[in-house]
Each structure stands twice: as C-alpha cells, then as structure tokens.
Amino acid sequence: MGQLDGKVAIVTGAAQGIGRAIAEGLAREGADVVVADLNPPEDGIRADVSSEEDVARMVEETLKRHGRVDILVNNAGLYASLEMRAFTEIPLEEWNTVMEVNVASMFLTCRAVVPVMRDQGGGKIVNISSGTPFRGVPFLLHYVTSKGAIVALTRSLAKELGKDGIHVNCVAPGFTMSEGVKAHPEVVEKLRDASVAARTIQRDQVPEDVVGAVVFLCTPAADFVTGQTMVIDGGQFFH
Numbered sequence: 215m216g217q218l219d220g221k222v223a224i225v226t227g228a229a230q231g232i233g234r235a236i237a238e239g240l241a242r243e244g245a246d247v248v249v250a251d252l253n254p255p256e257d258g259i260r261a262d263v264s265s266e267e268d269v270a271r272m273v274e275e276t277l278k279r280h281g282r283v284d285i286l287v288n289n290a291g292l293y294a295s296l297e298m299r300a301f302t303e304i305p306l307e308e309w310n311t312v313m314e315v316n317v318a319s320m321f322l323t324c325r326a327v328v329p330v331m332r333d334q335g336g337g338k339i340v341n342i343s344s345g346t347p348f349r350g351v352p353f354l355l356h357y358v359t360s361k362g363a364i365v366a367l368t369r370s371l372a373k374e375l376g377k378d379g380i381h382v383n384c385v386a387p388g389f390t391m392s393e394g395v396k397a398h399p400e401v402v403e404k405l406r407d408a409s410v411a412a413r414t415i416q417r418d419q420v421p422e423d424v425v426g427a428v429v430f431l432c433t434p435a436a437d438f439v440t441g442q443t444m445v446i447d448g449g450q451f452f453h
C-alpha cells in the first residue's frame with residue numbers, strides 16, 4: 215500500500231529532469247500523477263504555466279480525468295538555458311520572462327488549485343526553489359531573485375491557507391544534473407566540479423536526490439509541517 219493511494223497530483227515541468235523524478239516518486243507511492251509541461255509526454259497535459267488560460271485548462275482537465283486535486287508540485291522553471299552574465303547585461307525582457315515563468319506561474323497555479331483543495335478540505339503544495347538565494351550566487355540575478363521570491367511566496371501562502379488545511383512548503387535543490395543542465399555543457403563545465411567540491415557529500419546531485427523530500431512533504435507524515443524550506447544540496451549550505 216502506498217502512502218499516497220487515492221491522491222491526485224499535478225507536477226508542472228514534469229516531462230524531464232527534477233520534475234519527472236518527482237512525478238515518478240509520487241506515482242510509486244500510489245498517487246495518480248498529471249504531468250503538465252510545455253512539451254508533455256503522450257498522456258500529459260500541455261500547459262505553459264505562465265499563461266493564466268493554460269493553467270485554468272490544466273486544472274479543468276485534471277478534474278475531468280481524476281475528479282480531484284490533492285497535491286500540486288510547482289516545479290516548472292527556467293534555469294540552465296539562462297546565460298550567466300553581469301546583472302547590468304540582463305535585458306529587462308529576459309528579467310520579466312524569468313519572473314513570469316518562475317514566480318507568477320506559482321501565483322497562477324495556486325490560485326487555480328486552492329479553491330478545489332478548499333472544497334476537498336485540504337491539500338499539499340510544494341514549490342521548487344533553489345539553493346542559490348541562500349548562498350547568494352553571482353551572474354544570474356533574475357534567477358536567484360525569482361527563487362528567493364518562491365521562499366517568500368511559500369511562507370505567506372502557508373500562513374494564508376493554514377486554516378483551510380492546505381500545507382505549502384518549499385524544496386531547494388543544489389546544482390543538479392538534470393536533462394536541462396546536461397543540454398548546456400557550458401553550464402556543466404562552469405558549475406559541476408565547484409558544486410561537488412563545496413558539498414559535504416561530494417558527488418553529483420541527480421534529480422532523484424530531491425524526490426524523498428518532496429514525497430515526504432506530500433504525505434500525512436508532514437501534516438504539521440508548513441511554510442518550510444528544505445535545502446537538498448548534499449550539505450553545501452546550512453541554515
């Protein structure tokens with residue numbers, strides 16, 4: 215028997231990388247998982263999480279298929295495709311795109327899902343941030359700022375939704391060898407060895423390393439945990 219039998223989960227950006235590993239982990243615990251992505255697999259849902267219309271359709275389609283939503287994992291985000299450069303060189307348009315895809319998306323998905331969870335008497339939301347806002351990382355100011363905003367969004371939303379039995383938590387991975395990262399050899403070259411060297415557990419971080427924390431936050435074992443951020447980075451940063 216799985217810990218999430220009978221639960222329905224939406225995982226955004228779950229066609230590959232960390233999102234796919236999370237979707238598989240939730241499914242192993244018995245959840246019915248909806249994979250939402252810009253480029254979804256055959257049985258997934260195509261949705262751009264920065265589009266209000268797409269997000270509304272994603273939730274409607276989930277309800278049509280499964281009748282409920284118990285878990286939302288906000289994982290979709292822009293990272294490895296972003297060029298690392300001095301903040302003075304970041305075009306405003308790129309700054310705005312990062313904020314839309316990484317932060318406004320979570321506002322939109324939570325706004326669409328929370329009424330459903332309220333009607334059901336509760337739910338679990340997990341937002342994927344990053345270790346970068348805790349460490350302060352140069353040359354990716356839009357990204358790091360967006361991931362810091364996710365921690366703030368998590369805490370405030372947790373306070374707002376506690377009375378509804380809706381738990382909101384955050385997981386912040388370190389540099390992870392996802393498909394998105396591996397598709398950018400220049401990023402791997404720049405960050406891989408330095409990240410491993412900075413860790414207590416000195417090996418590559420892989421998408422599966424993040425799964426245990428996310429699954430835990432979605433189970434009844436975490437029913438008294440909300441507003442928290444778990445940094446999963448092999449001991450690179452300590453709170």
Ligand SMILES: NC(=O)c1ccc[n+]([C@@H]2O[C@H](COP(=O)([O-])OP(=O)(O)OC[C@H]3O[C@@H](n4cnc5c(N)ncnc54)[C@H](O)[C@@H]3O)[C@@H](O)[C@H]2O)c1
Binds near residue numbers: 315342390393394
């Ligand atoms: N890889 C890392 O080092 C790392 C570290 C910390 C946090 N993160 C965060 O983890 C999350 C996943 O990262 P990853 O490295 O696995 O990414 P990835 O690039 O391997 O996968 C991202 C997935 O999200 C989808 N996606 C992108 N924009 C979307 C949109 N607008 N709407 C819907 N889907 C969209 C992509 O199609 C892709 O399937 C991101 O939020 C990222 O910021 C990654």
